[in-house]
Amino acid sequence: MAAMEDVLDVYHRPYDEKRPLVCLDEASKQLLGEVIQPIPAAPGQPGRFDYESVRNGTANLSMISEPLLGWRAVKVTERRTAVDFAEVVRWLVEEVHAEAEKVVLVMDNLNTHKLASLYEAFPPEQARRIAERLEIHHTPKHGSWLNMAEIELSVLARQCLDRRIESPEELRREVEAWEEDRNERGVEVEWQFTTADARIKLHRLYPTTQ
Template sequence: MEQVLEVYCRPYEARHPVICMDEQPKQLIDQVRMPVPARPGAAAKEDFEYVRQGMCVVWMFVEPLAGWRATPVTLRKTAMDWAHQVREVVEAPRYAQAERITLVCDNLNVHRLASLYEAFAPAEALRLARKLELVHTPKHGSWLNMAEPELSVLTRQCLDQRLGQMERVSELARKWAEARNRRQAGIDWQFRTADARIKLKYLYPKIEV
């Protein structure tokens, strides 16, 4: 826990950026009948009946101190998917000069450097691994990942509606991210190590003197 919180205390350094990542499923749902939009004197109407069109996965990569995020969308969240999304971040033009990227993620079993070796040739996997420092949140403390509240904002502001095609989800998530990136919307993280020692003292070992 303290490792994650100490990472958040690091000052901004373009050569050593800190990026938080997470992902969430999104159910694809189509309308059976077109909804009726609101008009003066009448509320919007939406039929309760819908059609399931499967699932997709919305990824979140956010650099809190720089006010940047990326929101790719895929069909699955396998080790291969994670590896390819991480490579996209490592090779992004904004990180061309980065010497090492700290990636904060939860303990999902695919969030491991070993996933790079499942997806790429050994030389390429090693090249990417050398650019990464993985920091995992505690097993029952994934809420310490700043990507979680950012995903919540994306859902509430953009994706909390019936969307039947993955392409539409991808388009809306991309436009949302571009708008927030233009504003350089950051994250004002207030939870510190001292707070953890007080509020989560039950997680700390008890040393008998």
């Protein structure tokens, strides 16, 4: 409960450009190629695809969401490693928010989502500089629904990833187009669940006291 209330309190802070709120989550996408060339759509006839496909491995999607600004970015990598995670965090701290005092980062407890990952990727001096610029809040175990980046990943899956994508290059093109459109429209996540709501609706999860 402590981790949940901590994240909920963070979500209800007013926007502060010196301490921007960033939510981060990751998902994988199976890359599938065609066995038989699809038949394009024609007037009165939908396109036709063979049910068989070729597995071309998977790609990792790192969703970076700034819900208070209606901005998001998606990084596509071949793997989900500590070094890949560290590079995303470096990019946030050193490039996207180079002028911020702290980046307030909400994410889950995945084993790579640790400060130790920075030391696997960068020299100790740089790793420490990045770490000192972070204010980290982890969602509780089995509480990934508290991460607003997960909402963005769900929208991405429905609007962009619900079809066969053959290669990392094609995936990047599709994701970049989705990202650009959603950012241009400034789509925000309207988060309304509060700590007070949690104490009422999830009261059975709280420990009882005598």
